[in-house]
Amino acid sequence: MFIHFLTKENLAIAALTIGLSACDTSTNQSSLVENDPLVEHIDSNILPKDDFFLFANNGWFKQHPIPSSEKSNGIFQTIQDSINADVRKICEQSANNTTSKKGSNEQKIGDFFFSGMDTLSIEKKGLSPLSEQLKKIDGIKSTNDVISVTAQLQEIGVSPLFSFYIGQDQKNSSIYSIYLSQASLGLPEKDYYFNPSERTTTIRNEYVKHIATLFKVMGKDASYCDNKSAAILRLETDLANCSRKMEDLRDPYKNYNKMSVADAEKNSPTLQWSSIFKNYKLTNIDTVIVGQPEYYKGLESILKKHDIETWKAYLTFNLIDEFASDLSSGFVKENFHFHSTIMQGVKEEKPRWKKIVESTNGYLGELIGEIYVRDYLPKGAKEKMLEIANNVRSVYAEHIKKLDWMSEPTKEKALVKLNKIGMKIGYPDKWKDLSALEISRESYVSNIIRTSNWHFNYMLQKWGKPVDRSEWNMTPQTYNAYYDPTNNEIVIPACNIIVPGYENKMPDDALLYAIIGGSTIGHEITHGFDDQGSQYDENGNLKNWWTAEDRKKFMEKTTLIVEQFNNYVVLDSLHIKGENTQGENIADLGGAIMGYEAFKKTPQGKSSEKIGGYTPDQRYFLGFGFSWMIQQTDAALANQVMSNEHSPASFRVIGPLSNIPEFYAAFGIKEGDKMYRNDKIRVKIW
Ligand SMILES: [Zn+2]
Structure with missing residues (x-):
């Protein structure tokens, strides 16, 4: 049986996992024969050659339907349950300790959690924690005011209309630059505003109802709710119209438009960046990097097209929608109905404690992490992962040297980059200092506002400083x-x-190298060599290091993987977006191969001894299937395909494995089988 490990066991499991070295495994293999989860996940009614994903996982899926309070179930959910159990203990113990020093991590965690669980106070306060922001929106009289209030909302984590970010300069990674990008929309992606399919049309209609209901809960009258919700969809459709779709955001050069602040202002005169920066107390700004100049040009005319009352309603909606899940029950209910039920197919709300544990972990994750590592993480976890990481990196190097399509000069550069990849494994050496953040039991929403504001200020203080490469x-x-x-x-x-x-x-090395070596470490390393990552050099600068001929060959290969995934149908007529998911698909394929080759160097990888009836190679590929053992509601699947750059779990297994000859050999896949792909279209990149 697949056991959900809770509370204390977590530590024990991880300790067992990491205590093992390759040699230990071979001496303990007999203990794996009985109750081997990997084997118990299998559905023997399905043949590996037909659908390897379901063969590897459907036994588990049948036993573990998606809980009505979740959008998915599987390996991620199980691990999240275990982490939540630990974090819950950290939260509850901190909340119960009323004597912890003011300003200490425990005090902050405890009070944040307490305020979230204090539904009586949350109900009583209603919208009052947002009164300052609502007043500002109410006082808007001009489009200039719209921009200035929008800039202030950014300071508390509400980001309509534009996206402002301070991060490493893509062409000079040792300095920080200011990025101005297109904003995220109310619906997850541009396509949601224009796609004529029945599914998406329904979502658009539900979205308008959602806006109207939030206004109604606020106490607005019926005609306001109807008129403004329709007007907001029209406004957002205009914004979507001048936004780039996800696929078009993949080219880092097209997103890099460095210009003077004056030129950025010329492009969209209402956006007076210099006064926004002044209010953020940022000085000495010569240039900014505008991600999508056409978006800001478009925004300029959209600002004039819609009347002030619509803009006020739009900003009000953005503010309320951002905080709806943290406010009183009417808002929570509507937030859940639209964002979870309509968008993700979730039927009922999670228990309150779980929601607040996840929220505390989301907002104060750095503080919780410090305690998690100290009290819940077994010694040695970092070392075991580092050992696997180094083994994967060394087979990667051997692999690059043997590539038949790449010339020597590019190989040399690729190896320099590979060897320079930094590996942050486990947890940071130094923790962020959140001492300036004030948290109390007074108001949950105020705690969230102050925490978001702390993160915004943390970003602002980077300006002009040397880049901190140790940051996690x-x-x-x-x-x-x-x-x-x-x-x-x-x-x-x-x-x-x-x-x-x-x-x-103990999991055998086949599993460890599949899940940690392949799906995680090998996958991430390959991102350094996917359609985007491969355009950055060993120092993290956007700078070409390829010969023209090799780049051309690389692009031909990525085209093949785009075509492979374009052909996969997820739900009725919904296809995977091959271009949008190519980086992840390249990483999955590279990860699966590198994890396998690193595994082949372990004693188990070299042996032919079966465990639970399966050979070492078969166990590796079953382990790869296990790493994506996830089932989702149809709504969540559709949402993912339309707005996420990762392919759905089943195709993250079927896609890469059907390109790997060693997988064919392990399970006897032959021409004519569903898992078989002709040699001519089989993708081999890294
Ligand atoms: Zn990835």
Whole structure:
């Protein structure tokens, strides 16, 4: 049985996982034969040659339907449950300790959690924690006021109309630059505003109802609700019209338009950046990087097209929608109805504690991470992951040297870049200092506002300072990972060591190298060499290091993977967007291959001994299937295909494996089988 490990067991499982070295595994293999989760996930009614994803995982899916309070179930949910159990303990213990020092991490975590659980106070306060912002919006008289209030909303994490960001300069990664990009829209992606399909039309109609209902809960009259909700959709459709779609945001050069502040203002005169920067107390700004100049040009005419009352309603809606899940029950209910039920197919709300644990972890993740690492992370987790990471990197190097399509000069450059990839594994050496952040039991919404404002100010204070390359953008208790092209580094948080189901036994190297080596570390390293990452050099600068001929060959290969995924149908007529997902698909394919090759160097990888009836190679590929053991509601699937750059889980298994000859050999895949792809169209990049 697949066990959801909760509370204390988490530590034990991870400890077992990381305590193991390759040699230990071979001596303990007999203990794996019984109750081997990997084997228990299998649905033997399905043949590997027909649908390897379901073969590997459907046994588990049948036993574990999606809970009505979730949009998905599987490996991520199981690990998240385990992390939530630990974080819940951190939150509750902190909240129960009323004597902790004011300003300490415990005090902040405890009071934040307490304020979120204090529904009585939340109900009583109603909209009062937002009264300052609502008053500002109410006082708007001109389009200049619209922009100035929008700029102020950005300071508390509400970001309509424009996106302002201070980050490393893509062409000179050792300095910070100011980025002005197109804003995110109310619906997840541009396509939602124009797609004529029945599914998307329904969502648009529901969205208008959602806006109207939020206004109604605020106490606005019926005609205001009807008129303004329709006007807001028209306004957002105009914004969507001048926004780039996701695919068109993939070219880093097209998103890099460095210009003087004066030129940026000339492009959209109502956006007086210099006065916005002055209000942010930023000085000495010569240039900005405008991501999508045509968006700002378009925004200029949209600002004039809609009347002031519509703009006020639009900003009010943005403010309320951002905080709806944190306000009184009427707002929470409508927020859940639209954002969870309509958009993700979730039937009922999570228990309050879970919601507030996730929110506390979301806002104060750095503080919780410090305690999580100290009290919940077993010693040695970092070392085991680093060992796998180094092994994956060394097979990567061997692999690059052997590539038949790349010339020597480009190979040399690729190897320099590979060897320079920074590896942040586990948790940061130094923690962010949040001492200036004030948290109290008084008001949940005020706590959120102050925390978002702290993060905004943290970003502002970077301006003019040397780049801090030691910074982490993910907490240790986040089951995820990333590659940062401007730092040329992979970041793998500590909790990635968790392999669900292995409470009383150790996962064998086949699993560890599939899940941690392939799907996580190999995947992230490959991002340094995907359609986007490959355009950055070893120092994180957007700078070509390829010969023209090699780049051309690379592009031919990426075209093949785009075509492969374009052909996958997810739901009725909904196809994967091959171009939009290519970076992730390239990373999945590279990860699967590198994890496999690193595994082949372990004692288990070299042996032929079966465990649970499966050979080492078969276990590796089953483990790869396990790393994406996720089932989703149809609504969540559709949402993902339309707005996310990751392919749905099943295709993250079927897609890469059907390109790998060693997988064919392991499961006897032959011409004519559904998992078979002709040699001519099989993709091999890295
Ligand atoms: Zn990725």
